[in-house]
Amino acid sequence: MSEVAFDGVTKRFGDVTAVDQLTLSIRDGEFMVLLGPSGCGKTTALRMVAGLETVTEGTLRIGDRVVNDVEAKDRDVAMVFQSYALYPHVTVAKNIESPLVARRFDTGDGSPRKLTSAERAERVTEAAAALGLTDLLGRKPAALSGGQRQRVALARAMVARPAAFLMDEPLSNLDAKLRAQTRIELVELHERLATTFVYVTHDQVEAMTMADRIAVLSDGRLQQVGPPQAVYDRPHNLFVARFIGSPPMNTVPGTVVRSEGATSVRLGGQSIEVEGLAAEPLADGTEVIIGVRPEDLVVDAAGQVEAEVRAVEWLGHERLVVCDLAGHQITIRQAAGDDPVATGDVLPLTADPAKVHLFDPDTTERLN
Amino acid sequence: MTRRAREALLGYALLVPSAIVFAWFFFYPLYRLFVMGLHQQNRTGTAERWVGWSHFGDVLGGEQFREGVRITGTYVLYTVPLGLVLGVLLAVAANRRLKGIKVFQMIFSSTIASSVAVASVIFVVLLNPQIGYFASVKMFSLSDPDTALRGVALSSVWQNLGLTFVIVLAGLQAVPDEVDEAATLDGYGPVRRFFRVTLPLISPTLMFLAVVLVIFALQAFAQADILTQGGPLGSTETLVWKIFNSQQPVDQGTGAVMAIGLFGITLVVSLAQFLILDRRVHYGN
Numbered sequence: 001m002s003e004v005a006f007d008g009v010t011k012r013f014g015d016v017t018a019v020d021q022l023t024l025s026i027r028d029g030e031f032m033v034l035l036g037p038s039g040c041g042k043t044t045a046l047r048m049v050a051g052l053e054t055v056t057e058g059t060l061r062i063g064d065r066v067v068n069d070v071e072a073k074d075r076d077v078a079m080v081f082q083s084y085a086l087y088p089h090v091t092v093a094k095n096i097e098s099p100l101v102a103r104r105f106d107t108g109d110g111s112p113r114k115l116t117s118a119e120r121a122e123r124v125t126e127a128a129a130a131l132g133l134t135d136l137l138g139r140k141p142a143a144l145s146g147g148q149r150q151r152v153a154l155a156r157a158m159v160a161r162p163a164a165f166l167m168d169e170p171l172s173n174l175d176a177k178l179r180a181q182t183r184i185e186l187v188e189l190h191e192r193l194a195t196t197f198v199y200v201t202h203d204q205v206e207a208m209t210m211a212d213r214i215a216v217l218s219d220g221r222l223q224q225v226g227p228p229q230a231v232y233d234r235p236h237n238l239f240v241a242r243f244i245g246s247p248p249m250n251t252v253p254g255t256v257v258r259s260e261g262a263t264s265v266r267l268g269g270q271s272i273e274v275e276g277l278a279a280e281p282l283a284d285g286t287e288v289i290i291g292v293r294p295e296d297l298v299v300d301a302a303g304q305v306e307a308e309v310r311a312v313e314w315l316g317h318e319r320l321v322v323c324d325l326a327g328h329q330i331t332i333r334q335a336a337g338d339d340p341v342a343t344g345d346v347l348p349l350t351a352d353p354a355k356v357h358l359f360d361p362d363t364t365e366r367l368n
Numbered sequence: 369m370t371r372r373a374r375e376a377l378l379g380y381a382l383l384v385p386s387a388i389v390f391a392w393f394f395f396y397p398l399y400r401l402f403v404m405g406l407h408q409q410n411r412t413g414t415a416e417r418w419v420g421w422s423h424f425g426d427v428l429g430g431e432q433f434r435e436g437v438r439i440t441g442t443y444v445l446y447t448v449p450l451g452l453v454l455g456v457l458l459a460v461a462a463n464r465r466l467k468g469i470k471v472f473q474m475i476f477s478s479t480i481a482s483s484v485a486v487a488s489v490i491f492v493v494l495l496n497p498q499i500g501y502f503a504s505v506k507m508f509s510l511s512d513p514d515t516a517l518r519g520v521a522l523s524s525v526w527q528n529l530g531l532t533f534v535i536v537l538a539g540l541q542a543v544p545d546e547v548d549e550a551a552t553l554d555g556y557g558p559v560r561r562f563f564r565v566t567l568p569l570i571s572p573t574l575m576f577l578a579v580v581l582v583i584f585a586l587q588a589f590a591q592a593d594i595l596t597q598g599g600p601l602g603s604t605e606t607l608v609w610k611i612f613n614s615q616q617p618v619d620q621g622t623g624a625v626m627a628i629g630l631f632g633i634t635l636v637v638s639l640a641q642f643l644i645l646d647r648r649v650h651y652g653n
């Protein structure tokens with residue numbers, strides 16, 4: 001069990017900056033998800049923790065030890081690779097046993113020592129049982145399904161009881177159904193082991209469902225850290241707002257209107273109320289980007305803005321209504337049982353003033 | 369004619385050219401070899417008489433052939449393990465992401481571009497008892513019957529090294545980085561990683577190379593002919609050297625039988641190759 005802390009960590013490959021001044025503290029026992037689009041530096045950040053990449057600048061700590069110069073094999077972390085990286089030439093049992101063979105372990109009597117083969121066998125049995133692999137111990141990896149290989153990789157990671165688990169998109173090679181099931185199993189595993197998990201993914205569903213906290217990365221830079229709901233509810237900038245949520249948040253340009261405490265933004269000829277705007281030092285006429293999530297737009301006869309329906313997508317339990325709002329395309333999410341709408345209808349819309357997000361069009365930072 | 373029959377006919381028709389080439393250049397010469405082995409010519413080659421299958425037994429069980437097999441077998445032992453070990457060492461050394469590593473890879477593989485004759489001439493310059501740079505190195509002395517074969521073997525090892533290097537390097541590059549990294553995180557240092565992970569994963573490649581190198585060694589001739597002319601005291605007379613030097617009409621029958629004997633040995637090695645390569649583990653995902 002250990003805390004993992006990045007302090008101003010930068011990683012450069014030649015002139016590519018893969019990770020840029022990352023400062024992030026992952027708490028002991030936390031399930032932290034590093035989330036971001038392809039190429040944002042998630043894997044590089046994880047590999048620096050593992051010791052598979054050197055740190056160009058900054059300091060990296062695991063527990064109370066600065067590990068910049070500690071070799072990978074001495075870091076006491078385990079990694080689950082996207083490809084699982086099982087040893088193809090030995091059995092499942094030998095694969096799981098592998099981290100126990102070379103290392104010394106403190107078995108409680110003070111001085112670390114090598115495990116006996118009986119002790120190793122016991123731990124392998126235990127890890128295999130925990131992941132339902134008992135009947136597969138004699139097989140080679142080639143004779144396993146994708147889901148089974150993934151569990152062997154997990155068993156191999158947990159058998160040495162490392163201070164931290166590092167996982168790089170471990171579910172991306174599984175089919176959708178197995179992925180959903182494995183998500184739940186991973187959360188249970190995390191609770192059982194009570195160890196720090198650092199989990200890399202570009203899949204926001206994985207991030208939202210499993211994380212204690214999410215760290216959103218883009219272009220090697222940290223955009224926002226927080227619990228999934230907080231990141232979803234109050235994105236710090238336009239990138240996070242658009243990256244998290246499916247379909248993504250609607251974003252349209254507008255202008256601040258301040259008159260006698262009236263708190264609204266105007267887009268086209270229409271205006272939307274925004275909570276908290278009165279307190280913000282925004283001058284009348286300031287250009288902003290208005291963001292509203294598809295499910296926060298409600299059809300209401302007293303609606304402040306009007307949008308024309310372009311298309312309706314049925315998804316069974318819900319429908320997505322694609323509309324034109326003052327020349328911008330927006331999406332509304334509705335329950336399947338809501339009043340029917342048809343292409344060409346003009347819908348009056350409102351939004352809860354507490355759920356309207358404003359962003360600076362230049363810095364893309366959140367304004368309210 | 370049904371469509372099936374037409375397709376079959378076309379298939380056989382397309383095989384005819386290669387069948388002709390094969391018959392002409394392989395089956396007919398092999399048949400001639402047997403015919404030669406069953407006859408004995410006189411000194412001038414003007415007459416021959418039937419000696420029959422017992423000739424095969426006499427030659428294959430005889431001193432000459434057994435000596436040739438012993439020398440060739442020793443030659444296999446000298447060249448194959450050393451060639452493999454050196455090839456693996458070089459390939460491991462050159463299999464890394466470094467600036468300019470391509471230059472080293474090119475140098476290490478360059479002997480591919482040299483022929484046996486070129487390699488042998490180079491080793492004449494190096495090992496020749498009179499003019500060689502390393503004439504004083506007793507271990508590989510070409511003038512001593514006990515060590516001459518080693519000198520010849522050395523030139524083969526050098527000449528095959530480029531090929532071995534390239535094939536092992538390709539094998540190493542097919543080993544996924546992540547598997548090696550997993551072993552690093554499991555606590556293994558570079559040496560143990562090599563023996564626990566890399567070596568098993570490239571073992572099919574090494575098996576293939578071993579078979580190829582054995583067959584090369586069984587066919588060794590030019591290096592012995594150029595470096596030592598089979599000497600001293602016949603100590604470097606490989607099987608092919610003996611066969612090649614059975615050109616007098618009176619010897620031709622014996623040469624033919626020895627050639628068939630070598631063919632049999634090579635066939636057995638090749639069959640072993642097929643069995644091993646067929647049975648080898650497929651590490652696919």
Ligand SMILES: Nc1ncnc2c1ncn2[C@@H]1O[C@H](COP(=O)(O)OP(=O)(O)OP(=O)(O)O)[C@@H](O)[C@H]1O
Binds near residue numbers: 036040
């Ligand atoms: N060994 C390397 N040499 C050069 N550039 C690299 C290397 N590894 C990564 N990069 C670059 O660093 C950036 C971040 O790569 P990284 O693999 O960390 O992205 P990622 O977020 O994991 O993406 P993905 O979701 O596609 O796996 C990319 O621009 C990538 O091209």
Ligand SMILES: [Mg+2]
Binds near residue numbers: 042043044168
């Ligand atoms: Mg990645």
